[in-house]
Amino acid sequence: MDRESYNVQTVVIGAGVVGLAIARELALSGREVLVLEAGPRFGEGISSRNSEVIHAGIYYPADSLKAAFCVRGRQLLYEYCASRKIGHRKCGKWIVATNDRQAARLEAIARQAEANGVHLQQFSGDAIRAQCPDLRASGALWSSQTGIVDSHGLMLSLLGELEDAGGRLVLNSPVLSAESSGNGHRLEIGGDASVTLLAGEVVNAAGLGAPTLAQNWRGLPASSRPEQWYARGVYFSYSGRQPFDQLIYPLPEPGGLGVHLTLDLAGQARFGPDVEWVEVEDYTVDPNRLQAFVEGIRQWWPSLDASKLQPAYAGIRPKLAGPDGGFADFRIDGPGVHGLAGLVHLFGIESPGLTSSLAIADYVKGQLG
Numbered sequence: 487m488d489r490e491s492y493n494v495q496t497v498v499i500g501a502g503v504v505g506l507a508i509a510r511e512l513a514l515s516g517r518e519v520l521v522l523e524a525g526p527r528f529g530e531g532i533s534s535r536n537s538e539v540i541h542a543g544i545y546y547p548a549d550s551l552k553a554a555f556c557v558r559g560r561q562l563l564y565e566y567c568a569s570r571k572i573g574h575r576k577c578g579k580w581i582v583a584t585n586d587r588q589a590a591r592l593e594a595i596a597r598q599a600e601a602n603g604v605h606l607q608q609f610s611g612d613a614i615r616a617q618c619p620d621l622r623a624s625g626a627l628w629s630s631q632t633g634i635v636d637s638h639g640l641m642l643s644l645l646g647e648l649e650d651a652g653g654r655l656v657l658n659s660p661v662l663s664a665e666s667s668g669n670g671h672r673l674e675i676g677g678d679a680s681v682t683l684l685a686g687e688v689v690n691a692a693g694l695g696a697p698t699l700a701q702n703w704r705g706l707p708a709s710s711r712p713e714q715w716y717a718r719g720v721y722f723s724y725s726g727r728q729p730f731d732q733l734i735y736p737l738p739e740p741g742g743l744g745v746h747l748t749l750d751l752a753g754q755a756r757f758g759p760d761v762e763w764v765e766v767e768d769y770t771v772d773p774n775r776l777q778a779f780v781e782g783i784r785q786w787w788p789s790l791d792a793s794k795l796q797p798a799y800a801g802i803r804p805k806l807a808g809p810d811g812g813f814a815d816f817r818i819d820g821p822g823v824h825g826l827a828g829l830v831h832l833f834g835i836e837s838p839g840l841t842s843s844l845a846i847a848d849y850v851k852g853q854l855g
């Protein structure tokens with residue numbers, strides 16, 4: 487029996503923070519927008535498994551999309567959160583060096599940040615002790631532009647504005663496969679809907695699922711079907727009081743920014759994420775990772791009470807380069823890349839994707855013309 491088919495102007499696949507930001511932007515530009523989400527709720531993919539940090543834009547190469555979108559997205563996000571009363575706090579962060587060898591790397595980080603338009607203040611070990619007696623460091627950088635955000639509140643607001651502009655979110659509707667041709671894009675939907683959609687414009691913002699979907703996309707050139715790796719990061723929460731009021735980051739490590747202390751808006755601390763390359767999407771937090779956390783944190787907070795650390799949650803970074811691959815930028819393949827009008831695929835939207843979401847949305851709208 488033939489499946490029922492419907493026409494729709496614009497489809498966004500994936501209801502994470504990036505998909506919702508794009509859908510809202512497109513709906514506000516007057517399009518009829520449908521968001522298709524595989525799961526039973528929105529925002530339960532990578533967007534609910536992160537540090538909720540509004541990044542300043544420090545570490546990324548100056549000519550990268552990550553640098554441009556992080557800096558622009560951060561400005562847009564602070565304005566958006568302030569105007570919609572979404573929970574956020576520009577609390578600032580310390581980047582700490584715990585020995586002289588690391589202290590020498592601070593200079594290079596400060597230069598990279600400056601090239602991205604982000605000014606960091608340098609502090610000596612003594613100056614830090616005066617500011618933050620519990621912190622042990624031989625030098626540090628202070629980032630005043632870093633903050634935290636209620637990511638669920640942000641997604642709720644984006645969804646509300648999408649719906650106010652006439653857009654719709656449809657849950658339990660995985661896109662199984664697609665075909666693009668000169669006549670538009672044909673999407674086969676499974677789950678509750680189980681229909682065929684014919685769309686003039688499609689944005690693939692399926693997070694970890696985006697490359698798999700691209701593999702099942704007839705008409706898309708092989709060069710627009712990237713390989714993806716998973717880098718899991720786990721978090722431990724800290725019960726009880728702790729002495730810090732700002733975020734604290736060690737120096738970045740391959741694959742991530744290092745196990746850092748981040749705060750939620752109630753002041754509760756959590757530590758993470760570490761980096762573990764995995765083959766499958768598995769969110770188990772192995773309690774045995776605790777010892778490595780304790781050793782890492784004690785480098786800069788010697789009086790940590792390890793008995794207050796509890797396994798919390800895990801997130802998985804969608805990586806476009808493997809363990810030895812070095813830096814990989816966000817990848818946003820629009821018509822200029824694959825030659826198919828009205829189609830944009832987003833790949834490798836790892837950190838700072840939350841911070842960048844509003845800037846990415848604006849860019850994707852430009853790609854669709």
Ligand SMILES: Cc1cc2nc3c(=O)[nH]c(=O)nc-3n(C[C@H](O)[C@H](O)[C@H](O)COP(=O)(O)OP(=O)(O)OC[C@H]3O[C@@H](n4cnc5c(N)ncnc54)[C@H](O)[C@@H]3O)c2cc1C
Nearest residue numbers: 500502504524531532533536537539661693695801839841
């Ligand atoms: C450990 C960790 C820490 C991070 N910390 C930060 C941070 O502090 N600050 C920051 O700026 N960024 C951070 N990030 C990055 C940020 O969380 C992501 O960039 C962002 O959440 C990605 O959003 P998304 O909408 O692209 O993906 P997702 O939130 O994963 O949304 C994709 C959605 O698509 C759906 N989907 C998948 N396949 C299909 C399909 N075939 N059909 C329909 N729907 C489908 C999924 O169910 C999901 O809901 C972190 C990431 C990780 C992993």
